[in-house]
Structures are given as structure tokens and as C-alpha cells.
Amino acid sequence: MKILVPVKRVVDANVKVRVKPDQSGVELANVKMSMNPFDEISVEEAVRLKEKGVATEIVVVSVGPAQAQETLRTALAMGADRGILITADGPTESLGVAKLLAKVAAEEQPGLIILGKQAIDDDANQTGQMLAALLGWGQGTFASKVEPSADKVAVTREIDGGLETVELKLPAVVTTDLRLNEPRYASLPNIMKAKAKPIANKTPADYGVDLTPRLTTLKVSEPPKRSAGIKVKTVDELVEKLKSAGVIA
Amino acid sequence: MSVLVLAEHDNASLKDATLNAVSAARALAGFAGGEVHVLVAGSGAQGAADAAAKVEGVSKVLLADDAAYGDALAENVAPLVAGLLANYDAFLAPATSRGKNIAPRVAALLDVAQVSEILSVESADTFTRPIYAGNAIATVQSSDAKKVITVRGTAFPKAAASGGSASVEAVSGAADSGLSSFKGAELTQSARPELTGAKIIVSGGRALGSGEAFTQYIDPLADKLGAAVGASRAAVDAGYVPNDYQVGQTGKIVAPELYVAVGISGAIQHLAGMKDSKVIVAINKDEEAPIFQVADYGLVGDLFQLVPELTSKL
Numbered sequence A: 001m002k003i004l005v006p007v008k009r010v011v012d013a014n015v016k017v018r019v020k021p022d023q024s025g026v027e028l029a030n031v032k033m034s035m036n037p038f039d040e041i042s043v044e045e046a047v048r049l050k051e052k053g054v055a056t057e058i059v060v061v062s063v064g065p066a067q068a069q070e071t072l073r074t075a076l077a078m079g080a081d082r083g084i085l086i087t088a089d090g091p092t093e094s095l096g097v098a099k100l101l102a103k104v105a106a107e108e109q110p111g112l113i114i115l116g117k118q119a120i121d122d123d124a125n126q127t128g129q130m131l132a133a134l135l136g137w138g139q140g141t142f143a144s145k146v147e148p149s150a151d152k153v154a155v156t157r158e159i160d161g162g163l164e165t166v167e168l169k170l171p172a173v174v175t176t177d178l179r180l181n182e183p184r185y186a187s188l189p190n191i192m193k194a195k196a197k198p199i200a201n202k203t204p205a206d207y208g209v210d211l212t213p214r215l216t217t218l219k220v221s222e223p224p225k226r227s228a229g230i231k232v233k234t235v236d237e238l239v240e241k242l243k244s245a246g247v248i249a
Numbered sequence B: 001m002s003v004l005v006l007a008e009h010d011n012a013s014l015k016d017a018t019l020n021a022v023s024a025a026r027a028l029a030g031f032a033g034g035e036v037h038v039l040v041a042g043s044g045a046q047g048a049a050d051a052a053a054k055v056e057g058v059s060k061v062l063l064a065d066d067a068a069y070g071d072a073l074a075e076n077v078a079p080l081v082a083g084l085l086a087n088y089d090a091f092l093a094p095a096t097s098r099g100k101n102i103a104p105r106v107a108a109l110l111d112v113a114q115v116s117e118i119l120s121v122e123s124a125d126t127f128t129r130p131i132y133a134g135n136a137i138a139t140v141q142s143s144d145a146k147k148v149i150t151v152r153g154t155a156f157p158k159a160a161a162s163g164g165s166a167s168v169e170a171v172s173g174a175a176d177s178g179l180s181s182f183k184g185a186e187l188t189q190s191a192r193p194e195l196t197g198a199k200i201i202v203s204g205g206r207a208l209g210s211g212e213a214f215t216q217y218i219d220p221l222a223d224k225l226g227a228a229v230g231a232s233r234a235a236v237d238a239g240y241v242p243n244d245y246q247v248g249q250t251g252k253i254v255a256p257e258l259y260v261a262v263g264i265s266g267a268i269q270h271l272a273g274m275k276d277s278k279v280i281v282a283i284n285k286d287e288e289a290p291i292f293q294v295a296d297y298g299l300v301g302d303l304f305q306l307v308p309e310l311t312s313k314l
């Protein structure tokens, strides 16, 4: 079974982004960029399935600026076999990305597509579900366990009340949650080897997909600021403050 | 502008998240004097439909009652919604795990972009939403003819659960897609209030060190306060508490009257889920911990000593 893993280049999870003074967006110049953390989990899961002999080939795909090539290289160093870079400047919307991924899936015919549950920049949490709809496949979102068999995959999902398990007909779409696995660090030899792995360069036009955004960002502003309060010295002082604030009786 | 709201329910009753979504829907419908309808898709869900009919501001309830909708599988529910939307201008779902699973599938079937987790309705086509873990708020305008939206519950008041008298109308769709099936669930059992609706939350972090410590230190404090129990990702990943306790950017978003963070450092991803709480208390032995930057009352010290003392003094 071939596995397709879409990976997005995003602002690193440890960066606290700043809103630009003119409210046109957030400051992205000279900010550390990384693979979306959920996508690292997706790549790891695919690599483990390959190590178990379930997956035969792992194809990673990214839609974004030319530098998204680095994100693909990271995935190749973790164990993916080849990459597809679809160059698109400017922000990408989940719907447009899902349309591109649907075209890639039609070409590649994967048995499983594993995406992250959300990209930590736009926090959209949409692409996997949209892709599943466009392909007419089942979707196992927010996965904490993925167990493929011959023609099905059982997916345990993290839901508001706990966990639930669904069974999907293959091919299917899975989106990963934090507890699925712990992504490996690529070893130096594997980073070197990844340099020789192929990356195909494509454009949205190659797939006949129009990425014109449907949403216009009118402005980006700072969230309401919360100011630090006070430090209390003792538990008694804390209890007294909470009582006078009226939050406890 | 007529708006269809997806009900969050357990067939017998309605979940509160529906009430927040109804408020958002009323704000949206208000821009053109339209109606708010609620879709209850379930199996044996008359109870939930009757409850939805009583919600203030709802003028009609659509009840799709079929075994295929009983487990809220997105593959079955999304085509039902997409079909019904021929008669609506907008579809709103609560940003719960269920709403987040279903709504984007609806959006793609209709070829529209989804607006995720809105915080406010600015006009018939303009909304605010958090990006970058809530470190920025984007004001976005949708050019799609139909809007598909998920609603952040903490950003909208709950519509009154009584006072309405909507009619209940049966609707149907293609039912079972054959793509997926429900195999079972392991739901967290707790006598405490639900995290997202709780007035008081006590959350524990990595510092607790074990599940036993949660039981020994966090639970008694929560019991004293009548609070729900939450956790940081680190505590969940370490297996101290179940996954659905996680508060944060990628967990639950909460905004209680009182949030007590115990042994939690205050990473941006955690703050994203709780910084709209009314009063925040932090107990941490590191006086430089970022959590103190958002805490109204900070107590520096060892939780294993301070928490029992606090519990005994309440």
C-alpha cells in the first residue's frame, strides 16, 4: 500500500508570533519555520507502517513557497521515499489545498492519506475532512491509533468525551492527533541520504486547480491583552483574594 | 438570511455547545432578518429534538432520525446537511470534536471555504477568528454564497434552553454511505462537571508526576470547589489523565469563572485554551514561569505542600 502524507511548512511551534503594526498580518520575516508538528506525527506513522511491512512507498507532498522543499527534505530524512512540491506563493486555504491533494491522490492512487489534524498557523482543522469529501472516502480524524488490515483501517479517535473507534473502507483519509506516536529525529546518515531522494516540482496549474482564496483577511489584530496580576505570599492571602473577587464563597 | 445549526446531542438530550452556536446563528440571521433552524441528526433522537424546539430563538427543528446518524459519522451526516443547505444561507456547527469532524466535509461538498472557530459575527459575511494559537485575531470576509462556520463556544453566550416553541419536522437523507462504521467508544466516566461548561476548573501539569498524584492532590481541591479537572498536554501525554482533559490550542478551549493552574508552566499552546478565563490562579514553584504573566493571583511554591493547604482552607 502506498501512503500519501501532506506536510505544511509553518511558523515553529515555539515562536510567539507578533502582529504587524499595520495589522496586515503577522511578522514572518526571520522567524523560524518548521514542519507542522502534526505532520511530523503523520510522517512518523507512515514510516512505522512501512517498517511493519504494511506500507510499500511513502510520498510526501507540500503546497507552499519554494522553501517548503526543506520541509519535504525533513520528511524524506525521517523515512519517506519521494516528494512532490507544489509551489504556491501567498497563503493557502484548506479548500484549495484539498483540491490539489485530491488531484495528487488521483494520480498516485494511495491506499491511505495521513494528514495532520490542524496546521498550527491557521488553526483551520479542515483539510483532511475536505479531502475525504472530495475523494468520496471515509475519514478517521484526530487519530490516536491507526490499524490497517487488508481492505479496512480501524482508527481510534480522540473525541470530546474520550476515545471512539471507527472502521473505514480503504482507501481512506486519516488525520493525526498528538498521542498517535512520538516522531523520531532524523539521523545524520538519513539526512545525507535524503538529499538524493527525488522531489518533483509542480504548480497548481499543472493540476488545473485554482487557488484563489475564498476568504479575504481584512485585518489581523492583537488579542485582548491580559495583564499579570499579583503574587500572593500565602494560601490564606489567596483564599481571601478569591473570596473578595467573588469567585468562591 | 436563514441559518441551520447542527445540534450537539446524545439523542436523549441537547448539549450546551448547541446553545452557544444558536447565539452565533441568531447574530448572523439578525443581519437580514432570517430564521434559525436546528438540525438534530441522530437515532432515536426525539428527546434531543424536543429540547432543541424549546431553545429561545429557534423557529424550526429538523429531525433526521435514522440508525445511520446514530453515531454522528461524518460520512453519513455531511451529505444530509449538504442536501438541506439548498434552503439555507449558512450552516453553523459548534467547534466540538463532532462539529470539527463534520463541518469541513459539508463545506467541501458545497465547494465553499469553512470559517473555523469564529469568535464574533461582524456582518453577514465577516467574522473574527483566532490564528497562531490565539496570538492573533483575524477578521475574515467570506466571498462564498453559502457560509460554513464552526463556532467557538466560549465566545458566545448560551441561548436560553427554554422559552422557545419551534415545530419539529422530519427530514431524511441518503443515510448510510457504506464508507465507515462505528466500532465502539471508551468514554471518560466522571461525576464532575464537563470541562467546557464548568464554572471552575482545576488543571494539573507535568509537575504532578503521576496519575496517583492527580487523585491525591488535584481531585480533592476540585471536589471542594465543585470544579472540573483539566490538564496540560504534558500531563495527558504522560498518561496521568485521559486525553479529553487536555486544555489548549489543540485540546479544549475553556473560559470558566475561575481557572486554577497547578504545576503548569504556561506554554503558548496551553494559554491558548484558557487565557479567557475570568480569574486565573497559578501555583508553580518557578517564579519565572510564563503562567504568572496571565495569572491574577500567583502563588510561588511547592504544589505538594500548597495544594493540600488550600484544599483544607476552603
Ligand SMILES: Cc1cc2nc3c(=O)[nH]c(=O)nc-3n(C[C@H](O)[C@H](O)[C@H](O)COP(=O)(O)OP(=O)(O)OC[C@H]3O[C@@H](n4cnc5c(N)ncnc54)[C@H](O)[C@@H]3O)c2cc1C
Pocket: A013, A037, A038, A120, B204, B205, B206, B207, B231, B232, B233, B234, B235, B246, B247, B248, B249, B250, B251, B252, B262, B263, B264, B265, B266, B267, B268, B269, B270, B273, B283, B284, B285, B286, B289, B301, B302, B303, B304
Ligand atoms: C502542536 C502542539 C500542540 C500543543 N497543544 C497543547 C495543548 O493543547 N495544551 C497544552 O497544555 N499543551 C500543548 N502543547 C504542549 C506545550 O507546548 C507544553 O509542552 C505543555 O503545555 C507543557 O505542559 P506543562 O506545563 O504541564 O509541563 P512543563 O512545561 O514541564 O511545566 C511544568 C511546570 O511545573 C512546575 N513545577 C515542577 N514541580 C513543581 C512543584 N513541585 N510544585 C509547583 N510547581 C512545580 C515547573 O516549574 C514548570 O513550570 C502543544 C505543543 C505542540 C507542539
Ligand SMILES: Nc1ncnc2c1ncn2[C@@H]1O[C@H](COP(=O)(O)O)[C@@H](O)[C@H]1O
Pocket: A006, A007, A008, A009, A036, A038, A039, A061, A062, A063, A064, A092, A094, A097, A114, A115, A116, A117, A118, A119, A120, A122, A123, A124, A125, A126, A127, A128
Ligand atoms: N499547504 C499545505 N501543504 C501540504 N499540506 C497541507 C497544507 N495545508 C494543510 N495541509 C495538511 O492539512 C492538515 C490540516 O491543515 P489545516 O486544515 O490547514 O488545519 C495539515 O496538518 C497538513 O497535513
